[in-house]
Amino acid sequence: MEPISEPRRLSDRRTAIDLLEPEVREVVRKRGFASLSDAQEQAIPLLLENRNLVLIAPTGTGKTESAMLPVFSRLLATPGQGFKAIYVTPLRSLNRDILARMEWWCAELGLSVGVRHGDTPQNERRRQALSPPDLLITTPETLQALFMGSRLKKHLANVRFVIIDEVHELAGSKRGAQLSVALERLAAHAGDFQRIGLSATVGNPDEIGRFLCGARPFSLVEVPVAAHLDISVRFAGEDFSGQTRSVEKCLDRPGSTLVFVNTRVTAELLGHELYARGDVEVHHGSLSKDVRVDAEERFRRGAVRTLISTSSMELGIDIGHIEHVLQFGSPREVSRLVQRVGRAGHQLDTISRGVVLATGFDDLLESMVITRRAQANECENVLPPMNAADVMANQVAAIAVEYGEIEISRIQALIERSGCFSDSEGLLEKVSAQMAEHRLIRRDGSRIIRTGRARRYLTENLSMIHDERKVEVFDIVSRRTVGTLDESFVIGWVHTGAVFITKGQLWRVLDMEGGRISVEPATKARGEIPSWEGEQIPVPFAVADEVGRLRRTREFSGYAAGERSLRYAERFIGRMDAGRFPVPSDRLITLENTAEGVVANVCGGHKANEALARALSILLSARFGTTVGIEVGAYRILFRLPAGVRALEVQESLSGLDPAHIEGVLKLALKRTALFKWKLVQVAKKFGAIDADADYERISIHRLIDLFDGTVIAEEAYRELFSDYMDVREAAEILAAVQDGRVGIAVGVMSPLGSEGLSSSRDTIAPLTVDQAVIGTLMRRLEKEEVILFCMHCRKWKSRTVVERVPDRPVCPVCNARLIAAVKPWDEPMIAAAKKQKKTEEERAAEVRMLRSANIVLSSGKKAVIALAGRGVGPEVASRILATLSEGEAFYREILKAERNYVRTHRYW
Template identity: 65%
Template sequence: MLDAEIRKLLDKRSFDELSDTQEEAIPPIMQGHHTLCIAPTGTGKTESAMLPVFHKLLRDENRGRGFRALYITPLRSLNRDILSRLKWWCGELGLTVGVRHGDTTQAERARQSRNPPDLLITTPETVQALFMGKNLREHLKSVRYVVIDEIHELAGSKRGVQLSVALERIVEQAGEFQRIALSATVGNPEDVARFLCGERPYHLVNIPSAPRLSIDVKYAGGEFSSQAKFVSKLIDRNESVLIFVNTRTTAEALGQQLFDRGDVEVHHGSLSREVRIEAEEKFKNRKIKALICTSSMELGLDIGHIGHVLQFGSPREVSRLLQRVGRAGHRLDTVSRGTILATSFDDLVESLVIAKKATSNECEDVVIPENAADVIANQVSAMALEYGEIPEERIVKILGKTAVFNGFEPLLDRVLSQLEYHRMIRRDAGTVIRTGRCRKYMYSNLSMIHDEKKVKIFDILTRRTVGTLDESFVISWIHTGAVFVTKGQLWQVLAIEDGMVKVEPAVKMRGELPSWEGEQIPVPYAVAQESGSIRRKRKLGKYDADKVSENFILQFLDGMDHARSPVASDRLMTIEHYDEGVVMNLCGGHKANEALGRLISILLSARFGTTVGVEIGAYRILLRLPREIGAVDVLETINSIDPDHIRGLLEIALKRTAIFRWKVVQIAKKFGAIDADADYEKFSMHKLIDLFEGTAIQEEAFRELFSDYMDVACAELIVKRLVAGDIDIQIAPLSALGREGLTSSRDMIPPPATDKAVINAVKRRIENDNIILFCMNCRKWKSKTVVSRVPDDDIVCPVCGARLIAALKPYEEHMIDTVRRKDKSAEDRAVEVKMLRNANIVLSSGKKAVRAFAARGVGPDTASRIIGTFANGDQFYLEILKAERNYIKTHRFWN
């Protein structure tokens, strides 16, 4: 079927035979069918799509007139990888290829605008930019083929919704074109195919992953160092190992443990592009044996042969495990081999369930967002910019051809009204007209990924930046006096100013972890339920557990006192006392437990008029309660819940939460209601929430929270099962299962710093502070030094012998020029008086005064007060610290 030139190149590349994927996918694509190809990594999906496209490009008469094919990937790194793979083919076939994304140089963009390549490799966001340039828009009229790689990564997000609309906008420019998508295993392939094609007919190629998988589950409890030794031994037994972890923190910690081996590198999104590429190249060229990575390596980036995949800790989802283990082997005739290293009871049971589901090809569904209001706002603005003005009925037609908008006309009208209110568009007789704000908005909102600034944490004791916080956390949680945890230490907020959070170490206070709990990989309801059934049945026959794992699970369960503490399972919820509240053991998965946990905490708060803290896991809900609220009250609250009212109650309750406030801000930015670079320090969050009450912005915030963070449908199902008696509830003492949930975040936090340590930090910093000494007698001598080098006895001017020496901070040096002037204004004379007071205090108190003047915000009045307390030793430095705190908290209100 393929062109003779392509067949020659297949021989040149030693293609002895096609894979099952290629055998099944190439014919329908050659016949012009819209095609979704679902197949394991390493089975030649890219060639399945591109060989037919190359065949058609070679026979197309419109060469050189525009972009004839688009290849869209979710990541820039995949663009780079695909370019290196397709460049050879295009070069041999006489076709042109280019890549365009955020990192593409201005010169290359100009070249593409003048001489468009036949094949353009790009990202969903850059597709949006193609509509904005006159020449680029013209080039889109030539599009005949669009290939979307890793479509499962996009279909479940608003990036995918935006791309779905973009495809219909290309149809408006180019007419109908052939749609081809490549995907890893998904549970609902028909839905993903409809996401690609809308109502158009399609062909589905679905090659199961299971026959090519071999997955072992091993248990390694104990210390982290012993778990790292297990990893090290596995590296020794294999030629090349890809080690997946679930968080960047774990990646760095494991990398540190294995650093001395010399053949292990770390790869994750927080590292620079150069560092990541260097690690990839080292692995590909066999200079290292192992690469520790997060989801940064899940997609099909070519890093050479991978002998084995190790998943450190439960992968949480079947789809994630299939993606990760599928990286191993990477040859058509190879079985992909992987090991899950479980580190706790929950982790081990969950890993066995996920491994069994993976080898049975039971993958989670991709949940495709429907009627996302902020995407409508974004794409209406984009179409208004593209056409200048566009009839509303044409917008309805374009959106209606996608599978992601259904019955959306009333919502569209509300979105248009909101956009008009914020002067993004004008409406006139059924036509949408762009405004001046529209172009500025689109340039900063090409992507539906929410921008997240990093805010520096500045320690006033050491005067150093100690880390960063996500903007979401700052907006929602941080206020003067708040306590939070980062870098394993507690900090108290003194002020938010100058684009940073100013803090000091907190003593004996409880803090919040600086991230959303909801952003951990959520364990699905089905996985949590099956894990619960293992607890209940105590049988592991179908789970292929080795003897060590089986013995650990059975001994853990047998070791519980079943008379006092029954084992929570898929059919039993237990409510257990602990010293700060209760633990509800419930096998509901993260999202269902998130919905129920928030609901129960809100109902308890309303009933007792007190704050209730809540922490969520896949198998338990931890409630921090005052002493007057106990397990019986929690049980009564659960029994009072009507499943039909859960959604409504959560909407009321969520309005008061930090996560809802932040979600409203994110979505308001996508509506153009708040500028993308708006300063969070100036937000009045409560006024904003009131402003958007009852709008499409608020409605979208709820829709996103209920789909991305919570599973209200599963929460309703759990409550219905409780009402029907399918799930029992019992109150019990704290069990081993309940205790598993109490060692999460707090074990990571060391004991708070003592007062002595704080004082020592202030002392060290003051002694190392820069200071300027200036003679107020001769006004000639000036010396820049550090406090520790200032004499302990008399401080004397070497020029005139006087002891009238002012001590200035470096940023006060300009005052010296002021007092040296001959013609002084009234303002200059006030500065002179201040410096004379400074010098007199140093004259009377010596180096003690110099130490006081070195502190932030301490002038003559404050220095006099500190010295006037007659405090010495540690107490003196505590007085300095009090003064600095007071300055940081109040100076912005000074005249």
Template identity: 40%
Template sequence: MVQRGPQGGALGDNRGRGEQPAGLRRGPPGQAGHHNREEGDGGPRVGPRGRGPRGRGPRGHKVGGPRGRARREGKRDSRGERGPRRNGRAAGEPGHGVARHGRRRRQGRDGEDSPGGLEALRRARRALPHLDEVDLSGAFELLHPRIRELLALRGISGPTPPQSDAIPAVASGANVLIVAPTGSGKTEAALLPVLDAILRLRPEPVSALYVTPLRALNRDLVERISWWASQLGLSVAVRHGDTPADERRRQARSPPDLLITTPETLQVLLVADVMRRHLSRVRWVMVDEIQELAEDKRGSQLAVILERLARLSGEYQRIGLSATLGSPEAAGAFLVGPGRSCSVVVSRPPKPYEIRVAFPGPGGDGEAQSLGLHPAALARLRVLLAEARSNSPVLIFTNTRSEAEVLISRIRLLDPDFRAEVHHSSISLERRLSAESGLKRGDLDAVICTSSLELGIDVGTVNAVIHYGSPRQVTKLVQRVGRSGHSLGRVSRGLIIAVDEDDALEAAVIARRATAGLLEDLVIPHAPRDVLVQQVAGILLEDRVIKVADLLALLRRSYPYRDLSEADLSEALDFMSGLRPPLARYSQADGAAYVPASARRLLEYHFETLTMIPEEPKYVVIREDGSPIGVLDEEFVAGYVSIGVKFVLAGRPWVVKQVLEGTVVVEESDDPLGAIPSWVGEEIPVPLEVAREVGALRRRIAESGPRVLVEEYGMSQEDAERAAAHVLEQVRRGLPLPTESRITVERWEDYSIVHTHMGLKANRTLARLLAHALSRASGEDYVVYQDPYRIYIRGNATTRMVVEALRSLASSDIESEARAAFEDSWLFLRKLVHAARKMGVVSAKSALSGADVRRLRDAMRDTLVGREAWRSLAEEDLDLGAVSRLLLAVSEGSVEVADLGELEEPTPVARVGLERAMVRGEVVDRARMRRLVLSSARARLGSPVVLACMDCLDYVERSRLSDVGGDLSCPVCGSRRIAVLDADEDDVRALLNGLLERGRAPRDLEQLHRRALSTSALVEKHGYAGAVASLFRLPRSAADRVLSQSKWGDMDQLLLALAEEERNHLVREMALRSRPRRA
């Protein structure tokens, strides 16, 4: 049950400040199990749970009196203070691990000093004349005096509105969801009352968990949270898949008070004996960025993990945090599960947003041609750079990784002095951290990024956000623009630069809906079966044997599985038992599930499937002569690639000749029309509501002209006229206009184009349904492609055939038709392979050929795996409901269908989509491509690098190779062993100091050391040319091979050769890295 308190406040009991919240009493932790697997954790448990004779009461509460609590917490004296701990660190023992700070000493409620800790704060208090100005009339009054002193030390004079609402709710012990803007202090609103309770109650560690969706958030949070904890004498640690073994051992020996982790790592810790015992003491769990988890299978995984934790530790307090949520009540229900209450604190204080949409027109063609750019692209770049310079530092968001890479290369081409770096998931961690720190220090004017910087990673002060192209969704825009003006009272400024007419109208709609607070609803997966199998496997590792009734009750306490039936669970257990080797032994007679006779396969499966993020192999694209062109994501190949399909890659259109195992063979095409951009698989789907408002906006423009864009959507007159021109031209030519209540169908050349304002998911569904219906009627095959506003059907279908197919679908069973239409599609087969891997049918390490996948489809179509694949496809990628409603409206006449027939030229609205399909892929001729590559390579010479001498270790300088003479040598010792590094200057100095003082590189700089040795060897052998080669992402052997081919007197030829070798190397590397091994 989700409750909303008055003005966002909490509902529930207001307990005394020293009293433990109800439901948090503990019994003794479980006994240790066996099988040490993860070093330092005691390994996974495959044995009895060992609760002891006291057992549990209903809903995870342990049965027993205060004795269990006394065993854990120690006896308390007359003041309520606890005596010495029995199995924790001794008082005053130093904290440990890189994530911990300060010393820990147990102090009483009266604020006894720890050595150097509180006394230092008291000295600070005496030195701070503004300490008495801290507002203690509201939420801060509830906090421990030491926390209030730290607030003063941080210069915080009073709570923000979200803190005023949320801190009392959290302090009351209620489950709380906090929804508040970025920069409003919501992290402290959740954290400070928890730290307050730890100070007052002194529970054994681990007493609090902070769960985040991204490791990058962990990096920031550990710095932020550790400051508070270290000042309070508490310990904090971070734990994820990359945590070193020695740190894991330290955490097992001496657990932290608060552990920051991810859902996947928490799942590992639940089956690791030692850490499991520590987790049995958890009293508080905070889940950050809950909207990022709730909408996919990682959220379903976390929901069950939290119930497994509650079964181990007893009921604990749950606190969720989010900056952007369209349906907070659903998120609150997801956080706590059915049967528990949650106070939803929605605090949206006056956080002003200023969001503009620009649609610049093309400038002079001569200048654009000289730069090798499309005139419209040049105009957009000039607007972007002007905005970025006037608001530096800025974040520049794109929707795909490819767009980010294209954009930064163009910026460097146009303005080599503009300090910008790129940040997305495909680049190395070192480069991402360098971009983050560079922006924070003020060394960069901008970082061009994708969703990798959408969440709360700390990049310092950002004055504005620029979005290149429509953000596609309202929630995305609010989340991204919220990164600017990162505090209450500051304006969050955003500029969307539209790339075409569709983009301009879509961006205007999204900006209006963002300022009106019309966010998309949260869509939570319903009982995914692959997560179910994975979680049952984890529970069996914990228990060895469990009654089906108990297992069902546990699963139903999680929100995604609240409606799980006993028959559904029995089907999953039957499935696990039927695998060879089995993942479970299921006895219907006993009504119980058991660990199989050999637990080895169960252990392997559990650790193979820790993450629900699909592993996406890469496909290498090659010409028929075997030469490489680039790499495609499996998602793109699955959804779009088949023989005859045309797509754009590396600036050229290609036609698919063969699809082999891990390889796509193509030939070049001279005709870009209909070519699909190779990053379309990364597209963020435009929602139905946005697409329908775009349709309504086209109708209103036809009725009243562009002034509606100016008066209601805030566009400039000039940009509004450009955005409206295609609509007004269609009206002027007397052609029916597609709107939210009118579908138009036209044919031009080989394409029938169906104009529907239904969004990407609905159009994807309808496109495949139409192709299936047309194929059934004519016996021919059709290729379909869609965007949020149109469906393109390539083939011999006339507009009349398309309209008849559309009307015939109105009387069909849409779900059955859709299953038949999609069952042979790669989109469905991809889901099937993912489900089969996550459910133990196919090893995560095995490679599957096309024939293997088809055999898998035939075997699994009507099994639990096939049903999960269809559920996942239907819920995540399609919109059957929207299509059904549209077809019903067509049959009833409330939506008109206009048949325009075959046209000599496409309608203006169709032309927008067709031009996007051609231009958006950036198809360029060879001469223009050579100019682009050369200009981008030249721009690297002007990028700042760090030069360091690897002989004397006494020379470090930040410079540009364009400013350095031809003779590179050390000004201190004269050596030519000069390293050329794209790294932080402080890191390079730390490396040289380590080499000087200890004769070896610091552990965290070993990779930088290897790069320094490699580049210095190139410079020593090849001089300035070696330094130039160091700017390219090449292994030393490859760079040496290029440099040894000639003396390279022509710098342009050298740059082109290095750029070509870098591209080929990256293609080979990605192919090798992504290709799974055969089992």
């Protein structure tokens, strides 16, 4: 059924309040509401008419109260025991925030409220089972668990209202698909209840309504976001120090500022650079809950004026008044920018002001396009996953546990009422057959019967979020953690000696131990080099295509960028024109030869370019019998190729690839990849085909593929890859445009635009890769290393210092001797041993080691202290380093060589 979409506006602004129960009106006045927002004026009358509703409005327009004021009004008149209203949020942190607000309202109105999630204490769970609150705040996963308890299940019979907060955040994921079935399972106990979805701005609100309500009618209230936004774009500079200064200028104005970045690495680096200001905190998902809550509280109190955050602050967590929002680098998506800038103001009828600081040419044009689209209300569509087979398997198992045994036809009817499975004919038969094979259910004719495995499976698979460990990457040169890799990437690609790319830099794996990967910067590598950009936000095709059009037309009027930014853009394109380089655009693909292979400049966005890159790589690999490495960004693909394969050969493959065949080619391309293996494992776990704690790292990819080839598990793995990781439809459209001449191809040498590499699609901070930079990092690190100097002559003087403060020729101030040992801090117990008159055999060995250290310091001075400061460098190794008589960079290379050897071999010592 089509949605009812009739924005309602009441002539008297007080009328919406007057429709509420007198007790609620009184509490509204007590709360200090002078008037209602547009969202509240339109939503409250519809909700009081018991309509299902999707409310789409900017952050800070009172969406929560829009839903809850009429729900409170009706709860006061709803008799009986059990949960009467359920409020579902996607994050536990939102649970905490919503609970604090709802407790005030419920206390004033005499209603009870509780929160339930994975960390809820057992005594609170027991209290809710015995005396359920009127309003339960929970997460999608904990809602699933309510069906498993016999007493809790009875309390669901009285549910009359379900509010889904941040429904856009759930609708596009398998979490949302699972929730949509859970709502139908809830309706089987409670009958039809009122469904209320609160959403940020999306491009397809009707689809969100169908996701929430299935075939039921619903009303839609949409408050345009554009009128509430004031966004400008500024060019911040191409190097990180200049970009940091641009951020500081923006922070110097009065008021609080929320700085959004795209990755945790950027958040940490920017936070480190700005920490000395004393008013800056960092907030992201990798930090512990206590640290995040503390940062939120300090910002709310005004103890810090600036919070640097990733997407952890996008949703509506209340952190008090925010004066400005700063987006560091392109936000990649329109909806993301709208959501982030919407945090500013956060009061009714307030304009939200934000600045995007662009960090390069691609980044600048992309930011201009996204800002224009935001102000024109052109947000991306949110596409619910349709007919996800592993979600169906999960819910079939849940239903079997809930009912014990049940007719397949009843399950089919229940699941098909969900908006995500309304057209799933034949899928249940395949899914249930696969589940029976793995003893997750038992089939008896037309009935499904639960098994002993099913309940254990459900406790491990309440969520459709795949568990994935983060593996720390530790650079032995800087002695710093440089990032994390997802376990999927490590399993598929990483081994000792492997070279991979992350954050724009090559790294060589030296050691894998204790959940940490030790690496060193690599300058050269051969063959296929896997690339990891774990937190990359994909740029949609529509944005990349408009960036291409902007490059072609150069008509910058109508875009919110300052004069300095536009001058930079014009100057950059001028360099292309001066060198007679064709400018890649929405109508031109350029192929540029480079030492590593070929850069294909394609304005296709991440997912379309991913599909093109993988399809072309298998064609090139099959044709030339060589491994082809790929790196993919929103505007270019780098093909790593052997010397004999260049742009003309890539052009032939690109022009010859039939758009109708791309999906088949991609299935072949993906079948033996680490990505497909990992996705296959994830889906198989959700089918109960692989235990959640199975050591699947030891399962060979060939065995996995042979086991699941042609099954519904493999079909779902491909479906998810083709929808979440790549855009086959847009890739096919690009190929069709090439073949009919709408998009041309030009072949040439590396241009300034091509040489930007893939940095614009990655984090903005790419470490230097040149050898001098590696040596420079080592030198700076060794200067800061702590060292203990001890006189082996008088054995009375000891000094703790850092290497850079050690004099060229250390002298004992007590006895004037130069027999000074240099000891690492963790070897300090050796000093106590050296002072003893009577020594054990072990202590005598320590004394000999210290004398060796003192002798090389005596002969080589501070140079010996520097060598001894290296990790794993003792007196014997330091002597060998000094014996090379190396100076300058060559000396530090010898230290680095010794450290590498230590990392590789220390486990065998």
